[in-house]
Amino acid sequence: MTDTAATSSTLARSGVSVEIRGLSRYFKDVAALKSLSLKAEPGELIVLLGPSGCGKTTALRSLAGLERPDEGQIFIGSNDVTDLPAAKRSIGMVFQSYSLFPNMTAKVNVEFGLRVMGLKPKERTQRAAELLELVGLASLASRYPHELSGGQQQRVALARALAVRPQLLLLDEPLSALDAKVRSQLREEIRRIQLELGITTFFVTHDQEEALALADRIAVMHQGQLEQLDTPLAVYSRPATEFVAEFVGNVNRLKGTVIDAETVEVESVGKVAYSSSSGYRAGTRVDVLIRPESLGVVPATTDGCTVFARSFLGASLKLALRDKNGVAITVEVSVAEAASVATAEVVTLFSRGAALLVRPAS
Amino acid sequence: MVTLAPSIPSKRSGDTSSNNILRLGKPFRFVVLILVGAFFIVPIASSAKFSLQGNNGAYTISAYTQLFHTSDFWASLFLSLKVAIGTVFLTLLLLIPTVIWVHVKQPRLKRIFESVSLLPLVIPSVVVTLGVITSFHNLPNIIYGTPVILALEYVVLALPYSYRTFDSAVQSIDIKTLVDAGQSLGAGWIKLLLWALVPNLRAGILGASILTFAFSVGEFAVASLLSFNTFPVFLVLIGRTAASQAVALSLIALVFTWIPLAFVMIAFSGRSTRNRGATLNTAEVDA
Amino acid sequence: MAVIKSAKDTSPGALGGLGSETPQGKDAAPLHKRRRRWQNGLGAVPFLAYVGIFLLIPAISVVTTAFQDAHGKPTMANFNEAAHGIYLESFITSIKLSFFSAVIAAIVGILAALAVTTTSNRIVRSLVSAGSGVFANTGGVPLAFSFVATVGNFGVLTVFLKSAGLDIYAHGFSLYSVMGLTIVYQYFLIPLMILIMIPPIQALRKEWVDASESLGASRLQFWRWVGIPLLMPPILAAFIVLFTDAFAAYATAEALTSGTIPLVPIEVGSLISGNVLAGQANLGDALGAGMIVVVMIAGLLYAYVQRRASRWLR
Numbered sequence: 001m002t003d004t005a006a007t008s009s010t011l012a013r014s015g016v017s018v019e020i021r022g023l024s025r026y027f028k029d030v031a032a033l034k035s036l037s038l039k040a041e042p043g044e045l046i047v048l049l050g051p052s053g054c055g056k057t058t059a060l061r062s063l064a065g066l067e068r069p070d071e072g073q074i075f076i077g078s079n080d081v082t083d084l085p086a087a088k089r090s091i092g093m094v095f096q097s098y099s100l101f102p103n104m105t106a107k108v109n110v111e112f113g114l115r116v117m118g119l120k121p122k123e124r125t126q127r128a129a130e131l132l133e134l135v136g137l138a139s140l141a142s143r144y145p146h147e148l149s150g151g152q153q154q155r156v157a158l159a160r161a162l163a164v165r166p167q168l169l170l171l172d173e174p175l176s177a178l179d180a181k182v183r184s185q186l187r188e189e190i191r192r193i194q195l196e197l198g199i200t201t202f203f204v205t206h207d208q209e210e211a212l213a214l215a216d217r218i219a220v221m222h223q224g225q226l227e228q229l230d231t232p233l234a235v236y237s238r239p240a241t242e243f244v245a246e247f248v249g250n251v252n253r254l255k256g257t258v259i260d261a262e263t264v265e266v267e268s269v270g271k272v273a274y275s276s277s278s279g280y281r282a283g284t285r286v287d288v289l290i291r292p293e294s295l296g297v298v299p300a301t302t303d304g305c306t307v308f309a310r311s312f313l314g315a316s317l318k319l320a321l322r323d324k325n326g327v328a329i330t331v332e333v334s335v336a337e338a339a340s341v342a343t344a345e346v347v348t349l350f351s352r353g354a355a356l357l358v359r360p361a362s
Numbered sequence: 363m364v365t366l367a368p369s370i371p372s373k374r375s376g377d378t379s380s381n382n383i384l385r386l387g388k389p390f391r392f393v394v395l396i397l398v399g400a401f402f403i404v405p406i407a408s409s410a411k412f413s414l415q416g417n418n419g420a421y422t423i424s425a426y427t428q429l430f431h432t433s434d435f436w437a438s439l440f441l442s443l444k445v446a447i448g449t450v451f452l453t454l455l456l457l458i459p460t461v462i463w464v465h466v467k468q469p470r471l472k473r474i475f476e477s478v479s480l481l482p483l484v485i486p487s488v489v490v491t492l493g494v495i496t497s498f499h500n501l502p503n504i505i506y507g508t509p510v511i512l513a514l515e516y517v518v519l520a521l522p523y524s525y526r527t528f529d530s531a532v533q534s535i536d537i538k539t540l541v542d543a544g545q546s547l548g549a550g551w552i553k554l555l556l557w558a559l560v561p562n563l564r565a566g567i568l569g570a571s572i573l574t575f576a577f578s579v580g581e582f583a584v585a586s587l588l589s590f591n592t593f594p595v596f597l598v599l600i601g602r603t604a605a606s607q608a609v610a611l612s613l614i615a616l617v618f619t620w621i622p623l624a625f626v627m628i629a630f631s632g633r634s635t636r637n638r639g640a641t642l643n644t645a646e647v648d649a
Numbered sequence: 650m651a652v653i654k655s656a657k658d659t660s661p662g663a664l665g666g667l668g669s670e671t672p673q674g675k676d677a678a679p680l681h682k683r684r685r686r687w688q689n690g691l692g693a694v695p696f697l698a699y700v701g702i703f704l705l706i707p708a709i710s711v712v713t714t715a716f717q718d719a720h721g722k723p724t725m726a727n728f729n730e731a732a733h734g735i736y737l738e739s740f741i742t743s744i745k746l747s748f749f750s751a752v753i754a755a756i757v758g759i760l761a762a763l764a765v766t767t768t769s770n771r772i773v774r775s776l777v778s779a780g781s782g783v784f785a786n787t788g789g790v791p792l793a794f795s796f797v798a799t800v801g802n803f804g805v806l807t808v809f810l811k812s813a814g815l816d817i818y819a820h821g822f823s824l825y826s827v828m829g830l831t832i833v834y835q836y837f838l839i840p841l842m843i844l845i846m847i848p849p850i851q852a853l854r855k856e857w858v859d860a861s862e863s864l865g866a867s868r869l870q871f872w873r874w875v876g877i878p879l880l881m882p883p884i885l886a887a888f889i890v891l892f893t894d895a896f897a898a899y900a901t902a903e904a905l906t907s908g909t910i911p912l913v914p915i916e917v918g919s920l921i922s923g924n925v926l927a928g929q930a931n932l933g934d935a936l937g938a939g940m941i942v943v944v945m946i947a948g949l950l951y952a953y954v955q956r957r958a959s960r961w962l963r
Contacts, residue, residue, distance in 0.1 A: 064859075092863070093863040101860070102879065115874070390764065402780070404799060468692070468693070478697065484893075484941075485941060485944070492921060495921065582789050582903070583914070586918075613795065615790075
């Protein structure tokens with residue numbers, strides 16, 4: 001690892017802050033972005049997360065300068081770059097796939113931006129070697145893109161994007177075309193390199209697991225708007241909106257009645273703690289959103305929930321239940337606990353954590 | 363290259379077409395397509411006008427009607443049709459078993475057979491004619507001295523078009539599965555061909571037939587040099603004396619070849635774009 | 650390959666055994682195996698034999714005859730004759746005509762292909778591609794006459810321009826010349842070029858443009874380092890195809906000029922038709938052999954270009 005550390009010292013640079021202010025973009029009257037504002041601190045990795053069509057890619061492409069916003073401003077550091085074309089923004093971008101120039105070897109691909117800058121061949125070669133070393137592909141420098149695997153291609157694309165020492169790194173679903181194993185490997189590597197370089201980074205994905213694993217902060221987007229911008233932990237455990245609660249992680253939606261400002265009585269579960277600023281009056285009918293792992297089960301003899309499927313996930317066991325009203329409930333319990341309900345047909349639920357959100361009954 | 367790549371398109375324009383990755387402006391497209399389109403339409407329109415123009419400037423259809431009273435016209439047309447039908451028949455006889463055999467039995471030879479089918483592009487038809495004269499003049503008259511030789515040669519000369527079309531049709535169906543399924547049901551080769559393969563390859567057979575037919579009806583070099591009075595040969599002859607009749611006839615000939623050709627192009631275009639990637643494929647060369 | 654083997658086992662007959670179904674065990678005798686292998690090759694015979702007899706034998710006979718005199722004795726006299734005077738001129742004219750026709754068609758074809766691939770109008774796209782397929786197959790005599798009707802001596806366009814004050818024939822234009830032929834040839838060469846260029850242009854990915862832009866490259870730099878290198882192999886290959894097509898064309902030239910312009914195919918044609926001087930018995934074969942050589946050189950260039958491109962093409 002000393003090797004990498006040495007390399008990183010020559011690569012390292014301090015990141016800049018990046019800010020989006022009131023960004024809007026319309027495609028033929030349909031708003032892809034509605035007044036989006038967010039700010040990344042220097043060296044931060046922000047994941048733009050959301051379902052397809054939520055505007056995350058439009059936001060990223062606007063940052064890159066490949067898309068012109070209809071309203072709003074973009075700052076890189078203290079510079080307003082809103083009207084700068086992509087070529088003048090000092091960004092590095094990695095695309096979904098197939099973005100390597102097919103007529104160039106890996107090395108020449110990495111050198112592309114340096115050639116544009118007018119660097120001498122010798123410097124280019126040295127820099128390209130450095131970068132290929134960084135992404136672990138030094139030995140494949142003379143391969144053409146079609147001779148590389150999907151994961152290797154994306155590493156080269158990353159090296160190419162970083163070669164020009166950009167102030168901002170933009171990644172547009174760079175892992176979505178790869179298979180699961182390569183994906184998680186490369187994900188960790190991207191994070192390692194990003195931390196090493198301390199470069200401010202935006203990463204677009206629709207995969208919540210990827211977002212949770214990578215991000216300093218996650219920006220959850222929905223229909224062109226920002227739903228929540230917070231750390232992965234906060235997004236997962238304190239979702240700001242119903243959409244975030246349901247999009248990030250799994251969630252049960254159960255009926256309940258408010259008891260007081262801290263407790264709610266949930267059907268089939270019993271008393272569950274909650275916190276809300278809405279100040280529900282006692283007796284209000286509400287929907288309670290609660291994570292599968294916030295529920296526990298004990299075997300019951302009668303009058304409980306029926307177990308109709310079990311799936312073993314390795315560290316935990318997922319139970320698919322149906323309560324007496326036929327409402328589907330998912331529970332995730334640790335393997336140790338699973339033993340007690342291994343053969344149970346009927347179980348009783350209890351709460352072991354607070355509710356995520358409480359909403360007026362729909 | 364500057365004309366190909368205007369620097370930056372008008373900002374925030376409505377043009378968000380994802381196809382337009384090269385960012386060519388609308389004016390560029392408009393001008394190019396109009397000019398090129400005009401180049402292809404003007405001669406046709408001119409032909410129509412020319413053939414309908416009488417000596418005194420009045421419009422007349424006499425160029426068309428006179429033709430039908432010429433016995434040479436009918437004789438040459440029938441000769442061309444006979445040769446074309448014979449060529450199509452021979453082509454199918456040769457092509458269907460061969461292509462199916464290659465795909466089922468020796469898929470490794472696909473490329474080689476494809477290249478062989480392209481050979482006629484390398485040997486100009488004038489040269490082939492010369493070769494036919496030097497090498498076949500000793501053959502019995504029934505072959506060499508009759509239009510049969512035309513059909514025999516046209517089969518070869520039309521191969522680049524017919525082979526390609528039929529080959530891509532076979533490629534597009536899962537012929538191995540069809541053959542395996544047929545055989546597992548106990549069908550012999552002949553039954554297999556007639557009941558399973560030919561019905562599935564109808565479009566390919568039709569396409570190859572149309573292209574071969576169009577080629578044969580329009581071929582001039584071989585027929586003229588071997589002194590057969592086919593339709594195009596007759597056309598040149600009449601062109602020396604009666605221009606408006608020749609133009610009228612040409613127009614009819616063009617339209618009648620374009621209609622079936624257009625049918626082939628439309629029927630096969632969807633298929634060909636699906637299977638092809640970035641490489642230049644000779645298929646496009648001859649399509 | 651396993652699939653093929655199993656097919657062989659179930660139907661030993663290949664094409665040679667059409668209809669003769671004889672189920673066989675896996676332990677067939679060696680002799681049987683040999684016969685089977687031989688039969689598996691049998692399907693190739695009719696096709697290859699046909700092409701051999703009706704294409705290769707004539708072509709080879711032209712080449713061999715070119716080296717013989719009227720009595721079958723070996724000689725180089727035919728080639729000597731072919732490389733002088735009118736015949737040399739015909740080669741030069743033919744090559745010039747084909748070269749310039751191909752250059753013009755290539756340029757116009759690329760522009761048109763670019764215009765078509767970048768338009769989002771589906772109707773225009775399918776119209777142009779189907780139209781190109783049709784027109785690329787047009788040629789020969791009818792084409793010649795439709796141009797006579799357009800820009801011939803009394804063509805519609807000629808007359809129209811004359812009435813507008815522009816007498817194109819007085820300004821050195823003639824349809825019945827190399828220039829005229831160059832124009833007429835465009836009618837099938839341009840569509841051919843469009844057909845060939847549409848797939849490689851469509852294969853240019855948006856990601857490449859975006860990537861090069863994000864790396865700071867200008868439009869010009871993108872074209873210099875990515876666009877043109879990627880399009881060059883197909884363009885060159887297409888150019889060679891166009892050249893060959895124009896070089897071999899006979900019907901249009903013959904119908905238009907009645908043999909007044911010295912072009913190799915026309916000269917070969919008139920030698921065949923018997924407009925021969927004594928002592929030139931096999932001169933036509935020498936010219937024919939020359940044509941084959943020219944086309945083969947073009948073919949070798951084509952193969953070379955394709956091979957160079959295959960380094961980065963899948």
